[in-house]
Amino acid sequence: MSDGQLQGEVNTAIFFDPSVDSVAIVAEVDGGAVTLRGTVGSVREKEQAEQDVLRVDGVTGVHNELVVTALDAATRDDADLRGAVLQALGLEDGVPESIDADVKDSWVTLSGTATHEQCDKAEAVVTRMESVKGVTNDVQVVA
Incomplete structure (x- = not known):
């Protein structure tokens, strides 16, 4: 399989x-x-x-x-969005599993390590997503 x-x-x-x-x-x-x-x-x-x-x-x-995380209505929305972001990143070719995401008030913060191209691709994927207010890209670029 x-x-x-x-x-x-x-x-x-x-x-x-x-x-x-x-x-x-x-x-x-x-x-x-x-x-x-x-x-x-x-x-x-x-x-x-x-x-x-x-x-x-x-x-x-x-x-x-x-x-x-104990989830109230606001954090449930953020948790759902985080799940959607992680799923979108996981489905995108060229985005490594080393990139993680945190969400606070619908603002996504990307972290981890990746090449410059992978970093840009991950940010582009998240930026296009519905319900995302903004993205902070804290991914460390490696050669």
Whole structure:
């Protein structure tokens, strides 16, 4: 099974678990290893998402980078937007997984490391997104 197919299976497993709010979760797959990124509302939700992924055939391991945040209406919107941003970056060819995003009041801050071209591409992807008020690009450029 390809990484793309496995990613689809992983996303489906998380989506169909009613105990996990999957809207702000992004799963990235590399050689069967799954990295979970995004925001969830509780430690239980974080652990359950990991268990959902481990039950998918073909998954060799999970790197659970989900952030637990108590979500009110405003932070829920930011968490949802962060999930959408991470998903958009993950789907864009040429944008490395080393780029992360934080969202505060619909303002996106990009961080991580990338080449100049990758950095510009990530910023362009996020700038085009609906609901994004602005972007601060704090990605460190490497040769």
